[in-house]
Amino acid sequence: MSLRVKALESLLVEKGLVDPAALDALVDTYENKVGPRNGARVVARAWSDPAYKARLLANAPEAIAELGYRPEQGEHMMVLENTPQVHNMVVCTLCSCYPWPVLGLPPVWYKSAPYRSRAVIDPRGVLREFGLELPDEVEVRVWDSTAELRYLVLPERPAGTEGMSEEELADLVSRDAMVGVAKAGVGVAKL
Amino acid sequence: MSLRVKALESLLVEKGLVDPAALDALVDTYENKVGPRNGARVVARAWSDPAYKARLLANAPEAIAELGYRPEQGEHMMVLENTPQVHNMVVCTLCSCYPWPVLGLPPVWYKSAPYRSRAVIDPRGVLREFGLELPDEVEVRVWDSTAELRYLVLPERPAGTEGMSEEELADLVSRDAMVGVAKAGVGVAKL
Amino acid sequence: MNGIHDMGGMHGMGPIEVERDEPVFHEEWEGRTFVMTRAIGMWRKWNIDTGRFHIELIPPAEYLRMSYYEKWFVRLADLLVKTGLVTGEELETGRPAPGSVRATPPLTVEQVPAVALNRFLAPSYEPGIPPLFHLGDQVRARNINPIGHTRLPRYARGKSGCVAVDHGVHVFPDTNAHGLGENRQHLYSVRFAARELWGEQASERDFVYIDLWDSYLDRV
Amino acid sequence: MNGIHDMGGMHGMGPIEVERDEPVFHEEWEGRTFVMTRAIGMWRKWNIDTGRFHIELIPPAEYLRMSYYEKWFVRLADLLVKTGLVTGEELETGRPAPGSVRATPPLTVEQVPAVALNRFLAPSYEPGIPPLFHLGDQVRARNINPIGHTRLPRYARGKSGCVAVDHGVHVFPDTNAHGLGENRQHLYSVRFAARELWGEQASERDFVYIDLWDSYLDRV
Numbered sequence: 001m002s003l004r005v006k007a008l009e010s011l012l013v014e015k016g017l018v019d020p021a022a023l024d025a026l027v028d029t030y031e032n033k034v035g036p037r038n039g040a041r042v043v044a045r046a047w048s049d050p051a052y053k054a055r056l057l058a059n060a061p062e063a064i065a066e067l068g069y070r071p072e073q074g075e076h077m078m079v080l081e082n083t084p085q086v087h088n089m090v091v092c093t094l095c096s097c098y099p100w101p102v103l104g105l106p107p108v109w110y111k112s113a114p115y116r117s118r119a120v121i122d123p124r125g126v127l128r129e130f131g132l133e134l135p136d137e138v139e140v141r142v143w144d145s146t147a148e149l150r151y152l153v154l155p156e157r158p159a160g161t162e163g164m165s166e167e168e169l170a171d172l173v174s175r176d177a178m179v180g181v182a183k184a185g186v187g188v189a190k191l
Numbered sequence: 192m193s194l195r196v197k198a199l200e201s202l203l204v205e206k207g208l209v210d211p212a213a214l215d216a217l218v219d220t221y222e223n224k225v226g227p228r229n230g231a232r233v234v235a236r237a238w239s240d241p242a243y244k245a246r247l248l249a250n251a252p253e254a255i256a257e258l259g260y261r262p263e264q265g266e267h268m269m270v271l272e273n274t275p276q277v278h279n280m281v282v283c284t285l286c287s288c289y290p291w292p293v294l295g296l297p298p299v300w301y302k303s304a305p306y307r308s309r310a311v312i313d314p315r316g317v318l319r320e321f322g323l324e325l326p327d328e329v330e331v332r333v334w335d336s337t338a339e340l341r342y343l344v345l346p347e348r349p350a351g352t353e354g355m356s357e358e359e360l361a362d363l364v365s366r367d368a369m370v371g372v373a374k375a376g377v378g379v380a381k382l
Numbered sequence: 383m384n385g386i387h388d389m390g391g392m393h394g395m396g397p398i399e400v401e402r403d404e405p406v407f408h409e410e411w412e413g414r415t416f417v418m419t420r421a422i423g424m425w426r427k428w429n430i431d432t433g434r435f436h437i438e439l440i441p442p443a444e445y446l447r448m449s450y451y452e453k454w455f456v457r458l459a460d461l462l463v464k465t466g467l468v469t470g471e472e473l474e475t476g477r478p479a480p481g482s483v484r485a486t487p488p489l490t491v492e493q494v495p496a497v498a499l500n501r502f503l504a505p506s507y508e509p510g511i512p513p514l515f516h517l518g519d520q521v522r523a524r525n526i527n528p529i530g531h532t533r534l535p536r537y538a539r540g541k542s543g544c545v546a547v548d549h550g551v552h553v554f555p556d557t558n559a560h561g562l563g564e565n566r567q568h569l570y571s572v573r574f575a576a577r578e579l580w581g582e583q584a585s586e587r588d589f590v591y592i593d594l595w596d597s598y599l600d601r602v
Numbered sequence: 603m604n605g606i607h608d609m610g611g612m613h614g615m616g617p618i619e620v621e622r623d624e625p626v627f628h629e630e631w632e633g634r635t636f637v638m639t640r641a642i643g644m645w646r647k648w649n650i651d652t653g654r655f656h657i658e659l660i661p662p663a664e665y666l667r668m669s670y671y672e673k674w675f676v677r678l679a680d681l682l683v684k685t686g687l688v689t690g691e692e693l694e695t696g697r698p699a700p701g702s703v704r705a706t707p708p709l710t711v712e713q714v715p716a717v718a719l720n721r722f723l724a725p726s727y728e729p730g731i732p733p734l735f736h737l738g739d740q741v742r743a744r745n746i747n748p749i750g751h752t753r754l755p756r757y758a759r760g761k762s763g764c765v766a767v768d769h770g771v772h773v774f775p776d777t778n779a780h781g782l783g784e785n786r787q788h789l790y791s792v793r794f795a796a797r798e799l800w801g802e803q804a805s806e807r808d809f810v811y812i813d814l815w816d817s818y819l820d821r822v
Contacts, residue, residue, distance in 0.1 A: 005631035005675060007696040009638060015698045016705035017687055018641040025714040026637035031626045076769065078791075093610030093755055095654055096670065105636075109620050111670045113442070117612035120757065120810050121384075121527060121800055129618050140808045144610065146753045147789050147813035148650075149769055196411035196455060198476040200418060206478045207485035208467060209421040216494040217417035222406045267549060269571075284390030284535055286434055287450065296416075300400050302450045304662070308392035311537065311590050312580055312604075312747060320398050331588045335390065337533045338569050338593035339430075340549055385614040386606075386662075391756075393749050394605040394662055442606075442614060446663035525801035529613055539801075540760055581745040 035104035036175035038069045039152055042102060043178065044169035046079075047157040057081060060152065069101050077102075080143065081154045082180070087138050088153050089127070089180030091119035092145040099150035103175055110179065120144055130181040153178050158185035226295035227366035229260045230343055233293060234369065235360035237270075238348040248272060251343065260292050268293075271334065272345045273371070278329050279344050280318070280371030282310035283336040290341035294366055301370065311335055321372040344369050349376035383435070383529055384536060386442035391537040391580070412451040419458050424488040424497070427465040431559035435531035436460055508551040513568040513596070519545045520602040521572060523594060531559035534598045538590075542602050543574035546591060554595050567596040603655070603749055604756060606662035611757040611800070632671040639678050644708040644717070647685040651779035655751035656680055728771040733788040733816070739765045740822040741792060743814060751779035754818045758810075762822050763794035766811060774815055787816040 012018045042064055046053035056063035060077035077099060080088035092098065093116050098106035109115050119126050123142045127134060134140065143151045155177040161169060176182035203209045233255055237244040247254040251268035268290060271279035283289065284307050289297035300306050310317050314333045318325060325331065334342045346368040352360060367373035389395070407413035423433075436457045440448065448456070462468040472479055489497060515521055522542040523534060533555045547570060554565035576588035609615070627633035643653075656677045660668065668676070682688040692699055709717060735741055742762040743754060753775045767790060774785035796808035 001672060001675065002629065002631045005634050005638075008675075008679065008693070009634055011688065011692060011696050011698065012638060012642070012682075014704075015688065015692070015702065016707060017645070018638060019707040019710055021711045022641055022707065022709045022714055023634065023637045025711045026640055026717075027627075027633045029714060030636070031633070035626070076772075078767070078769075091610075093757075094607055094753060095657065105626055107621065107624050108670070109618050112618065113609055113612075113615040113666060114618045117609040117615045118618075119610075121611040121613075121804075123796075123808055124805065126618065130620070136805070136807065138807065140805070141793075141811060142809070143791070143811045144755065145813065146755060147769070147772060147775075147815070149789070149791070149813050192452060192455065193409065193411045196414050196418075199455075199459065199473070200414055202468065202472060202476050202478065203418060203422070203462075205484075206468070206472070206482065207487060208425070209418060210487040210490055212491045213421055213487065213489045213494055214414065214417045216491050217420055217497075218407075218413045220494060221416070222413070226406070267552075269547070269549075282390075284537075285387055285533060286437065296406055298401065298404050299450070300398050303398065304389055304392075304395040304446060305398045308389040308395045309398075310390075312391040312393075312584075314576075314588055315585065317398065321400070327585070327587065329587065331585070332573075332591060333589070334571070334591045335535065336593065337535060338549070338552060338555075338595070340569070340571070340593050383613045384611055386612070391604055391747065392606070392662075393603045394659070396661060439614070441616060442612075443663060443666035446666065527611065527800045527803060536756075580747045583747060 030105055034069075034101060036102075036173075036178060037170070038067075038104070039099070039102035039175070039178045040170040040173035041067055041166070042069070042079075042152070043154055043173045043184070044166040046154055047161075047169055048166050053154075056154070064102060076149045077152060078149055079152050079154050080141070080180070082156050084156070085137075085139060086141060087127075087134055087180065088141045088143060088151075089119065089123060090143045090145060090151040090153060091116060093117070093120055094144075094146055097145035097150065099152050102152055103178060107175070127181060130176065132182055153180040155180075155182075155184035158183070161185075221291075221296055225260075225292060227293075227364075227369060228361070229258075229295075230290070230293035230366075230369045231361040231364035232258055232357070233260070233270075233343070234345055234364045234375070235357040237345055238352075238360055239357050244345075247345070255293060267340045268343060269340055270343050270345050271332070271371070273347050275347070276328075276330060277332060278318075278325055278371065279332045279334060279342075280310065280314060281334045281336060281342045281344060282307060284308070284311055285335075285337055288336035288339075288341065290343050293343055294369060298366070318372060321367065323373055344371040346371075346373075346375035349374070352376075383438050383531060384527055385438045386445050387438045388536050390535045407451075411455075412449075415451045415455045415458065419454055420497070421487070421489045422458065422462065422467065425465075425467060427467060428461055429553075429558055431531055431553070431555040432561075433457065433461070434555070435559045438531065508566060511551045511566055511568065513548055513570075515545045515548075515568070515570060515596070515599060515601070517545055517548065521545060521594075521599040522602050523572070523592075523598055524600055526598075528556065530556065532556050534594060535592065537579055538574065538592050538594070541574055541578050543572040543578065543592075545570045546573040547571035549593065552595065554597060556597070565597070569593055569595050570599075572599070603658050603751060604747055605658045606665050607658045608756050610755045627671075631675075632669075635671045635675045635678065639674055640717070641707070641709045642678065642682065642687065645685075645687060647687060648681055649778055651751055651773070651775040652781075653677065653681070654775070655779045658751065728786060731771045731786055731788065733768055733790075735765045735768075735788070735790060735816070735819060735821070737765055737768060741765060741790075741814075741819040742822050743792070743812075743818055744820055746818070748776065750776065752776050754814060755812065757799055758792075758794065758812050758814070761794055761798050763792040763798065763812075765790045766793040767791035769813065772815065774817060776817070785817070789813055789815050790819075792819070 060079045096111040177184045251270045287302040363376045368375045523538045525540045549569040552569040557565040576584035743758045745760045769789040772789040777785040791811045796804035
């Protein structure tokens, strides 16, 4: 693949169809500027500031733009609040739609056939595979991103985090928690 | 594949699980003794003998056994009569079920994903691909072989064949006509 | 199992390619794989439904890539080991385990003519098992999505049709495939309007007949 | 199109494999393929729906075998030629056709920050286009099976649910993908009980929300 991609890129550059410096800048953006840390900051703010949380749930694009992450021209967004009674999780069965501005590009598992096929027919089994066993009485809501709506899960704030700063709280919010396949406070790897 | 299959066969022979002479005899049976010529003789008899045709439509296994082809211990069979008003065709969407005793082993196209996927959702398009354009007013019946029933299509007897012997008539009956993707009298290759 | 094998109604599989004067087997190993499977079948270590299910277990990308007889080979190797006729080590080394006793093949040359055309199906007439439905009954195929074997194709689930033929009593694959009993019951050809299955794009003169068991059906 | 991409509800795809500390791109070519696609998108030669449809056109066995960015590469090459940005011969030889005029890239470094997070979606508020349904309405997803692009997944067709969110007016992918107009209309999240979708095996406390356009829905 590497050679074929290089050949295509040099053709496109020679034809003046793309600017290689712009390509470099785009790669840098996706590798270094967007990623789940953006979403984690949104979540931490919502946990810390009830008024912000209310704005976030009512109008996600505007509330997210307040923090400088901007889907302002484009992406439609909706934030789904997890509670002790309701657990939300997100999938795109038809392709791999994902909220890039707040979570970066999706991980391979999110784009994979096993997740895409099973999330809608066996959500609790999928969550179990992620180590999350939900009580029977919790309502599970799976959101299949079939349109240009992008979904971000607002996980429950973990107990015992009352004194924490927003930065500390953001450290508790993993990508998986914002897709809805984990709880906040567990499984937070390097973001 | 060739080496792997040879290795498995020699293992099974050495373990006494199969008798190589029986394997040879089986291959010979399927290569030389069963095939669409069997079904063509059944069709030709039905065209020639109204009483036989009535028995064939009422109890296909017994009528077919009369000609020496014997699904007597096993296979359930049903014969589907094509008429100017009704065209029947057969598919197995879930695997590749096929009436071996009267048609031999199925051709690759019958076992292929294109035929299995499309025969039930676009039968007229499939028939067109086989060169058969049916008038809109003809009812198309697609039989999906999901169980141990095997279906043989009894095609319409072509016009102008009144004086023909059963052997001559059988020459007009292709495998494809008995699957229901062709009419009798056309496209009869070496059987 | 909602597997790739259940492909009725899918698009995108490409054109139908018909080979003129196609041989029964394209290569010798195809024939050997086929007849080995038939001959080993005489050990009665698995039934036809278990056999089908083991083809369905082939991962989808492989299922689509493999030829028909490649799938048969994979299944044969798989079931030989699962049923203990062959050990995994024997399969790998190609040699019988040291000290293993040589068996006597159940299928001899003399039996081949009788067996070749015999697929060991159940008799279909059993007066003790009455049909739950009768010709002309309107029925609806159940919306089931088992992870095990089933012969109720996805495209028919939830759809209603009319009982067109009663084929008598047959073994029920959903249990038989998993050693859970033959669960004999009536089997019917159910006539579905293509428009019921596929919506208004379908011709109102197209019908699909699907063979369905009592356990798959509800009265409308 | 009832393609392999429409895989909601399928079994047999294997376990979910999560990679710890996964990099954004595993290999450099993945990143280059991704950003070339974004940069070429600025030529506005195709829209997001056309782009998705061209991934769906990858034959099923290839679709399952290929990695995500391999599919992006195949699509990019395919659409570059189809839209005439590149000729088939240029793609093969890797060189611009003799005498071809050098273009000016529409995407410059300065524009990258604005563009990176911008996917050119339609505004969602258009008072001139009233919704056909309202929150709480019971609706049924139509049983359509187009050979073209659609975002109505097979597993929802014929199933009934309840309008849970009105997302305003959105471009309709089924027409937009094929250059047949934006056909703007209301989009809703429709709440389906898992038992409606999958039968009694599903938990009665599971629900699936699917984003569906007016044209996909009938009132129950």
